[in-house]
Amino acid sequence: MKPLRADAVRNRERIADIARQLFREKGYDAVSMDEVAKSAGVGVGTLYRHFPTKEALYDAAIQAWVETVTAAADTALAGDGAPRDRLLAWFESYVEFLTRHKGAAWRITSALGDEGSPFAAKCRTYLNANQRVIDALAAEGALRGDVDAMQLCRLVGGVAAVVDNSELEPAAANAMLAVVADGVLAS
Amino acid sequence: MKPLRADAVRNRERIADIARQLFREKGYDAVSMDEVAKSAGVGVGTLYRHFPTKEALYDAAIQAWVETVTAAADTALAGDGAPRDRLLAWFESYVEFLTRHKGAAWRITSALGDEGSPFAAKCRTYLNANQRVIDALAAEGALRGDVDAMQLCRLVGGVAAVVDNSELEPAAANAMLAVVADGVLAS
DNA sequence: CAACGATACGGAGGGTGTCTCCGTTTAGCA
DNA sequence: TGCTAAACGGAGACACCCTCCGTATCGTTG
Numbered sequence: 476m477k478p479l480r481a482d483a484v485r486n487r488e489r490i491a492d493i494a495r496q497l498f499r500e501k502g503y504d505a506v507s508m509d510e511v512a513k514s515a516g517v518g519v520g521t522l523y524r525h526f527p528t529k530e531a532l533y534d535a536a537i538q539a540w541v542e543t544v545t546a547a548a549d550t551a552l553a554g555d556g557a558p559r560d561r562l563l564a565w566f567e568s569y570v571e572f573l574t575r576h577k578g579a580a581w582r583i584t585s586a587l588g589d590e591g592s593p594f595a596a597k598c599r600t601y602l603n604a605n606q607r608v609i610d611a612l613a614a615e616g617a618l619r620g621d622v623d624a625m626q627l628c629r630l631v632g633g634v635a636a637v638v639d640n641s642e643l644e645p646a647a648a649n650a651m652l653a654v655v656a657d658g659v660l661a662s
Numbered sequence: 663m664k665p666l667r668a669d670a671v672r673n674r675e676r677i678a679d680i681a682r683q684l685f686r687e688k689g690y691d692a693v694s695m696d697e698v699a700k701s702a703g704v705g706v707g708t709l710y711r712h713f714p715t716k717e718a719l720y721d722a723a724i725q726a727w728v729e730t731v732t733a734a735a736d737t738a739l740a741g742d743g744a745p746r747d748r749l750l751a752w753f754e755s756y757v758e759f760l761t762r763h764k765g766a767a768w769r770i771t772s773a774l775g776d777e778g779s780p781f782a783a784k785c786r787t788y789l790n791a792n793q794r795v796i797d798a799l800a801a802e803g804a805l806r807g808d809v810d811a812m813q814l815c816r817l818v819g820g821v822a823a824v825v826d827n828s829e830l831e832p833a834a835a836n837a838m839l840a841v842v843a844d845g846v847l848a849s
Numbered sequence: 850c851a852a853c854g855a856t857a858c859g860g861a862g863g864g865t866g867t868c869t870c871c872g873t874t875t876a877g878c879a
Numbered sequence: 880t881g882c883t884a885a886a887c888g889g890a891g892a893c894a895c896c897c898t899c900c901g902t903a904t905c906g907t908t909g
Contacts, residue, residue, distance in 0.1 A: 480856060480905055508896060518859030523897065581768070585827045619844070621837065629828075630838050633820030640772045641816075650808065651817050657806070658845030667876055667885060694866060705888030710868060 487525045490515045495536040502577030503533060530582075530593040537576050541597050544572055548604040558617035559660055565608050566631055566652040567645075569601075573635035580639040584632030587625065601628055612660075622659050630655050674712045677702045682723040689764030690720060717769075721780045724763050728784050731759055735791040745804035746847055752795050753818055753839040754832075756788075760822035767826040771819030774812065788815055799847075809846050817842050 479487075493515040497506045508529055512519045526532035551565035573580035583601070586592035606624040613622075634655065638648040666674075680702040684693045695716055699706045713719035738752035760767035770788070773779035793811040800809075821842065825835040 482905070483857060486857085507894075509894090512859090519897080520859055520899085521857075524857070527897090529896070584824060587824075588828055622841075626834070626838055626841070629824045630821065630841060633824045634817065636823070637771060637774075637816045637820045641775055647813070650813055654809075654813070654817060654842060654845035656845070657849070658841035658843070662844070662849035669876070670886060673886085695868080696866080699888090706868080707870085707888050708886075711886070714868090716867070 483525075486515070486517055486521055490517065490522060490525055490532075491535050491538075494532050498533060498536050498578075499576050503529075503582065504578065508532075528593070533579075533582070534593045534597070537579055537597075540572070540575060541600060544569075544600055545604050545607075547572065548607050552608060552611050558612050558615060559656055562608070562612060562617075562656045562660065563649070563652060566656060567649060569604075569631055570635040570638060570648050570652065571645075573632065574639040577639060580632060580635035584629065584636055587628055587632065598628075601632075605631075617660055619659060619661055627659070670712075673702070673704055673708055677704065677709060677712055677719075678722050678725075681719050682726075685720060685723050685765075686763050690769065691765065695719075715780070717780045720766075720769070721784070724766055724784075727759070727762065728787060731756075731787055732791050732794075734759065735794050739795060739798050745799050745802060746843055749795070749799060749804075749843045749847065750836070750839060753843060754836060756791075756818055757822040757825060757835050757839065760819065761826040764826060767819060767822035771816065771823055774815055774819065785815075788819075792818075804847055806846060806848050814846070 490511065494506075494511050497511060497514065508519060508522060511532070512522045515522070522532070526535060547568045548565060551568055552561055554561050554564065556564075570580075573583065583594050583597055586594040587598050587602070589595065589598075592598070602624050605627045609618065609622055609624055609627065612618050631652070634648065634651045637643070638651075677698065681693070681698050684698060684701065695706060695709060698719070699709045702709070709719070713722060734755045735752060738755055739748055741748050741751065743751075757767075760770065770781050770784055773781040774785050774789075776782065776785075779785070789811050792814045796805065796809055796811055796814065799805050818839070821835065821838045824830070825838075
């Protein structure tokens with residue numbers, strides 16, 4: 476692992492910054508690699524040296540943001556409200572995370588269970604966070620018996636993807652999340 | 663509305679048939695318009711005269727299949743089991759429909775609420791079918807108060823999209839559908 | 850400081866995809 | 880049979896992701 480040249484790290488950072496901005500504004504599909512390169516003031520060759528595929532670039536662009544998700548799970552669980560309220564709080568922040576970048580919800584949820592995906596690391600983070608939530612609630616006996624983290628990731632990820640794609644109001648998202656929460660909690 | 667020439671209707675039908683086959687086998691993205699044209703033995707110009715975009719072709723290809731969905735809703739409701747069983751039966755056939763063509767679940771669910779989409783007619787069909795199911799169950803007092811058809815379409819469509827994309831077993835789909843059903847039914 | 854080798858850069862262009870344009874062919878009718 | 884409007888076919892415009900390789904730059908060494 477040799478140290479990178481100074482111009483290389485500069486470019487890498489600038490590209491990731493620009494890409495993050497563009498992806499947030501316009502969504503994955505609406506941003507072309509040429510556009511990223513031009514905006515960052517580099518050639519596409521440079522872009523591809525740093526990020527071998529568009530998905531890898533996307534992965535890097537949303538990196539910093541995804542790292543806070545575990546903290547969000549803890550925050551949601553830390554409250555002392557009813558289990559339903561805490562679960563909903565987690566769901567809502569989860570959806571809020573996933574929809575912060577247009578297109579991210581579907582891409583990440585699609586990658587669940589695919590070890591070869593560029594998003595595999597992010598998926599693990601999400602799975603772990605959900606597992607913690609489940610464990611905490613199960614310890615209180617608040618859940619039905621048969622809930623597992625992957626299932627929950629997929630369900631909530633599906634909701635997030637739909638919300639993101641149709642640009643729904645948070646209220647619409649919350650109504651769907653309430654259904655999922657009620658389906659998961661002991662009645 | 664003039665009558666079409668004989669060769670035109672022949673070609674239109676052959677193209678739709680071939681496209682249906684290809685889309686079912688390989689999924690939307692993996693089928694190119696050139697491939698459809700070549701398989702159907704026509705030029706791409708002809709293809710585009712009959713179907714102005716790839717999505718329009720897709721819409722036509724899955725047309726016949728989608729028309730049976732209302733019947734499926736009735737069948738599911740006709741049984742005399744518990745509300746939960748009937749609801750699940752509907753969900754399962756709904757997911758089975760949506761996943762019969764690879765990629766259809768996400769495309770149709772994405773189009774919910776978008777009147778300009780080529781799939782708008784299909785979305786209405788789905789919405790109506792779900793509305794009937796809701797009405798029937800609500801009449802028995804089996805539902806929580808605040809369920810609406812669009813919400814349900816999105817929830818179940820989201821599950822279908824995830825199942826389709828990750829090529830999950832029916833068992834995995836059913837587990838998620840059970841969560842949705844439990845969340846929707848009065849407890 | 851100068852010269853050199855490794856590293857990084859840029860952008861032309863390859864491959865594939867959707868869709869358009871227009872010269873050619875053909876169906877259907879008088 | 881001849882005519883016209885309808886339909887056909889495929890070259891190619893344009894956009895996209897990505898590769899390749901000649902050129903420029905960094906940073907180290909004599």
